[in-house]
Amino acid sequence: MTLVRAKKHLGQHFLTDKNIAAKIVDSLRPGDKYHQILEVGPGMGILSDFLLQKPGYDVHLVDIDTESYQFLQKKYPQLGSKLLNADFLEMDFAALFTGPLAIIGNFPYNISSQILFKVLDNRQQVVEVVGMFQKEVAERCSAKPGSKEYGILSVFLQAYYKVEYLFTVKAGVFNPPPKVLSAVIRLTRNEVAELGCDEKLFWQVVKAGFNQRRKTLRNAVSSLINKEKMTDEPLLELRAERLSVADFVSLTNKITAGR
Secondary structure (H helix, E strand, O other), X not given: OOOOOOOHHHOOOEEOOHHHHHXXXXXXXXXXXXXXXEEEOOOOOHHHHHHOOOOOOEEEEEOOOHHHHHHHHHHOXXXXXXXXXXXXXXXOHHHHOOOOEEEEEEOOHHXXXXXXXXXXXXXXXXXXXXXXXXXXXXXXXXXXXXXXXXOHHHHHHHHHEEEEEEEEEOHHXXXXXXXXXXXEEEEEEOOOOOOOOOHHHHHHHHHHHHHOOOOEHHHHOHHHOOOOOOOOOHHHHOEHHHXXXXXXXXXXXXHHHOO
16 A cells, blocks of 8 residues: 655644554553544554454544545455544544544644644543654643643643653654654543532633733733632632642632622
8 A cells, every 4th residue: 555645734744653552552541441542543543453453342444634544444445434534623423433532643743732732622522642743742731830841731620630751762763853852751541520519610710810820810811800808818829830739729719709
């Protein structure tokens, strides 16, 4: 079969190292939590080869690239309708999958944040994610409070998932090689069904705090609070990067009570 051309506008960098591919697939830990697995951007199927060898895995592949889709149709005719030529960001998981699923992939770096927010939007169904990201993004996802990498994505993901930085990947194992280092992370859904606060306001507080991260929260979220009723709130004297998820939940509840 003719090999697929990597397309810059799709952010494609095809992994070529089979040992790393196997390591990524082996990082999935289904147990009895799920059996449905969706691979995003399979390209020429280096991860898919290992996924399809796993007993009990109900594997689906989705690629927006028509050339990859046609290549994979020939490579895996047994997949039938489980191979999709579609935009992952537009997928309706509830319509396509019954029950929990995991997502895996060598994700396009140009839409990595959008992929993660898609996961968050479907957090009640997506119970695990194992994926390759730009190292900088992987570090942001797994960063702890107080670090310079800690930000909006860190808080939102860690509110609902355990985030683990698994390993770093050098550029030379891709074709074409990216200009950055890469890393694989694993997200495992935690037990939090609801945060215990006004979640819409929680998102607003986190975004406002980090959008002006050099300011104290009193100044950064001033438009969201009743200043007269929150004169003695110690969390407002800190910068957003100092607050844990639990702190942001607490602050959100205090803002709600003070309105």
